[in-house]
Amino acid sequence: MPAVSKGDGMRGLAVFISDIRNCKSKEAEIKRINKELANIRSKFKGDKALDGYSKKKYVCKLLFIFLLGHDIDFGHMEAVNLLSSNKYTEKQIGYLFISVLVNSNSELIRLINNAIKNDLSSRNPTFMCLALHCIANVGSREMAEAFAGEIPRILVAGDTMDSVKQSAALCLLRLYKASPDLVLMGEWTSRVVHLLNDQHMGVVTAAISLITCLSSKNPDEFKTCVSLAVSRLSRIVSSASTDLQDYTYYFVPAPWLSCKLLRLLQCYPPPEDGAVKGRLVECLETILNKAQEPPKSKKVQHSNAKNAILFEAISLIIHYDSEPNLLVRACNQLGQFLQHRETNLRYLALESMCTLASSEFSHEAVKTHIETVINALKTERDVSVRQRAADLLYAMCDRSNAKQIVAEMLSYLETADYSIREEMVLKVAILAEKYAVDYSWYVDTILNLIRIAGDYVSEEVWYRVIQIVINRDDVQGYAAKTVFEALQAPACHENMVKVGGYILGEFGNLIAGDPRSSPLVQFNLLHSKFHLCSVPTRALLLSAYIKFINLFPETKATIQEVLRSDSQIRNSDVELQQRAVEYLKLSSIASTDVLATVLEEMPPFPERESSILAKLKKKKGPGAVSVELEDGKERGELNGGGDRGGDAAIAASNASTPSPSADLLGLRSTAPVSGTTPSAGSLLVDVFSEAGPSATSAGVNDDGFLSSAPPTVASEDPAPPLPESDELLNKFVCKNNGVLFENQLLQIGIKSEYRQNLGRMYLFYGNKTSVQFVSFNTTVSCPGELQSQLNVQTKTVEPLVEGGAQVQQVINIECLTDFIDAPLLNIKFRYGGALQNISLKLPVTINKFFQPTEMAAADFFQRWKQLSQPQQEAQKIFKASHGMDTEVLKAKLLGLGTALLENVDPNPENYVCAGVIQTKAQQVGCLLRLEPNAQAQMYRLTLRSSKDTVSQRVCDLLAEQF
């Protein structure tokens, strides 16, 4: 209840409240309230005038009854009457009642607005404050409409009292948050900014909240506040604790104001003016220095206030990310906090350090604390702190300490809290892959991971191991041996069985020489796990068995026996039964040659980014903070299309027979992957690029396992929206699959394959909404002379696309002769009545029709010389727009479609490639030479071909890629 002066202490109200409090039951309370309401009604009847005091008393009672949860449908008029009273307490109760009880569409609002207006213009500061508080408390649109013009005037008027200014600033902030379109600052801007210079600290504190909110919306208008804020901050920081008497909180001068100033500065980049910057750096240094001083008080409030400023300052330093000295100092300061006995401080220190670790200046400094952090991971009692420690370990990991960190995280995993296990598993998997120097270590780590926390190991993780093992010849034997040993444990996780089945099926022969792991032993080991596994795993194992037949003909009889048994050939699961039947037939009918062709070893997977990273990113919440920071700008659409593609693929594979065919594989091989185009300055992506060729596609699945055709792999890549369709074209120069286009409604995925001068492109139109698209229609057109250069045939799509569904369209392309432009794809459909019309360029470029040509050095130079006419050569010298990593370059050149020729150029830094472009009219031989200059970050690209237009076009296309 509001404080009331003596002699004004509404006895009736006190009695009523104590009556209510003394009620024994709900019923008694309701009776008492009914009685009181009847009493008030009879008093408000209107035949006799009430004095201000009783009016106030009864309005108070009504307010109390309302707050007890009863409906009040009268008394509003009396409350409004109170507003015009001259007594503070009466006015106050009137405003209180109105801010609690009056709804915005009440007819009284006009009267209320009038009363507020009167108070605002009354020049009585307390009345003005009351009115402002009421506006802020109601905060409705109507209020904003009525007063948004008035309040800024009060705020900046020279003669307004300080306390009113404070209220006005906060009131304006509230109105701005409620309806930003109504509060127009325009002319007031500069004067509001100058409030930062106000004498009164309270006004500054209130104003800075307003300015921070306004400037986060339109930073340019408020740019001037930076220098003012810096000077204000430096005055506070340099002042002695006694200078700002009323605003010193436990020996800390103006802590709230300091924090708000620092936060305001975080809305802007570092100041360009050297003097301002120097002053700011000085301030930050002083704050860091102060943290080192012995505390002036033992009270917790003192250290809280001090640390609040310190953490805000560190956030600012991290935000600027340009002062190595400060960054390192901040890091050291946080390092001290890591061992503080206050848990909250440790938590905050770990969290801030996570962001520090991503800065290149302080990364090394953060690394010095590794022991402490590991210790925190092991000994902290609070799971949220442990989680932060794990995040930090992940963030500070690099090649030098990867082994230690991964080992620590693995050992912690055994005892880790269940809530963070899955995330930990993903992190370990990513780190192990990212920093693996020695791939046997990688395999060991992941197998350990599956052993320790199998339940939390997602599909992506074990897909990834398989990809890496398949692509690395040197690790295959070791991997086979390790999985064989791991499988010998009496209880294996199912994921381990999956990895084991796959690897032994592929590379079991590498360890078959040892009598302890002879083919039959291997098979028996795998088969002993068979009955404990789920259907998908069993299907995979069946595939492994048929591979065994190919690898070890001596096991054929045993395996056929197994396949023939009723539990396989009459299995109730259609998939398993079909596999058993088909494999049995395959093994008994096909000759060894056919068998060997069908069941050939998996070809290496083309380059592809790790799908695990995408998975980690997908996990929302604070755990993903470091990842988000690192490549926040490049975050692609992670889920949407990928998942849907997967669903569709599964449906498709269920419908068709699981015979080994390239089509099937292509369909199945979609998994959500983030698209990260390598760019300088992005730590994570750089690191990924290093691991380029090994980081190959995730096209692993049980059907793909069998395929002998080169897999066409889907890679999901975010595409920019329409206007940049040229840039989009460039993205698809070196790859064939991905997300072509995406907006709120529609996602278009693309998958293409080319053979000689023919190409087939699958477009997947995914409806992202829950509403169906009607009159869905797509057309592909070849503008201008392209018509005679390309022959494009499309199949029509269904005019209806159900919500959440995906439709497929096949486009057949024939290259008649070389071409420059790209065909246009036009999509029209109706979504909820509105016509949508989207035009895109189809990513068909001349290089898609490259056939790689392998040739020796002599051969190459001979041909190079043959193509020496000036119009046959196209050359470009350009600056590197991405990193100059060898592996990435190689991958891109391969993606272009040419053969990369090793040991041809005398300079090992240079790359040479050769290929033939197949068109219907002719074949155009093409030679390429790329000479990077690491110092200057420049490339020289030379192309020679038998046709001048081709040289020029390919040169142009390729120049955009590096």
Added chain:
Amino acid sequence: MIGGLFIYNHKGEVLISRVYRDDIGRNAVDAFRVNVIHARQQVRSPVTNIARTSFFHVKRSNIWLAAVTKQNVNAAMVFEFLYKMCDVMAAYFGKVSEENIKNNFVLIYELLDEILDFGYPQNSETGALKTFITQQGIKGQTKEEQSQITSQVTGQIGWRREGIKYRRNELFLDVLESVNLLMSPQGQVLSAHVSGRVVMKSYLSGMPECKFGMNDKIVIDKAGKGGVTDEVGKSDLGGGGSTSGKQSIAIDDCTFNQCVRLSKFDSERSISFIPPDGEYELMRYRTTKDIILPFRVIPLVREVGRTKLEVKVVIKSNFKPSLLAQKIEVRIPTPLNTSGVQVICMKGKAKYKASENAIVWKIKRMAGMKESQISAEIELLPTNDKKKWARPPISMNFEVPFAPSGLKVRYLKVFESKLNYSDHDVVKWVRYIGRSGIYETRC
């Protein structure tokens, strides 16, 4: 089968806690308190399911009785048991109040042990229980008495012991009815029914065989056909107000005390029994046809502008002028924005009770075939709420000395072959009381 039984006071403190089966944990006590007694919203359902446990509760004034079970029990049986439990406690120590329960907790545990075995209800007849659960503490019983208890507990007639002797054989019979009504403003009956009870108090020697007869339509019709006239008490026993001279009533459904021989009722529709000693409820019944409505309420509500309401209510008594109705109370609800009320009434006293939002009009006594009237002027406060007043019905309470269902007791014969008293020596008293249940008229 009941898993346990708890008794709480109004604050939710546990007074009695008796667990019969292992599946009920100690935390069940708290679960009921938290979710029902202290629930934010008032729990109106008598059965509450909390974490796969069912709680059946009844409330007697401030006392909560809750039976708990995890099994799928017959809910009607559980409630029957709870009511019986209340009756047993009342028979032992009077009113079921917190203080009485606290003072008799040993007795209550003793009773609970006796009337529920492993959650299955046993003999709960007060008369029988009183022979071996006494409040006199443990006293040495003779062998004879002990064997008598044994035969009592295990015998065929568990509700009456042998060897009862009275100097004067006496018998009291009460027909208690409550009449429920909902009437439209135009005087049309929307729904009406009577639920009645026949309560007996018998002080008879030996093991008498009784036969009870009333004007049940089926019996009368059968008798009329057969031409046998064994009507004994005819209408002089009942003082009914029926002017139509109606001879029989149609009973919709009825239940009997355990002492009544149901087989005989089924075959001959005659009610014969060996009565327990003392007070008991012989039967319960319900009728819906040809109900005599003792009062008629005629409301007249007129809204004069937005700020005034005029109410006029007339009540007419509709029974023999020689009979007197008592404790008449008419409750006229008032709108929620009432700011003042003026009342004028010819008879009785009327008052506006703000705490209940109603005008309460009380009349002590009223003879049959009379009418009385009240008029009130209600002043209203204008509100900005557009909600219209819902006009709740006018309700009434009263007590009349006849059975509104028209039930009449025709005879109650007592036969005792072993002892030498006959039907004529027994002094019989019959009384009819009709009360209002929910007796409402819309206005």
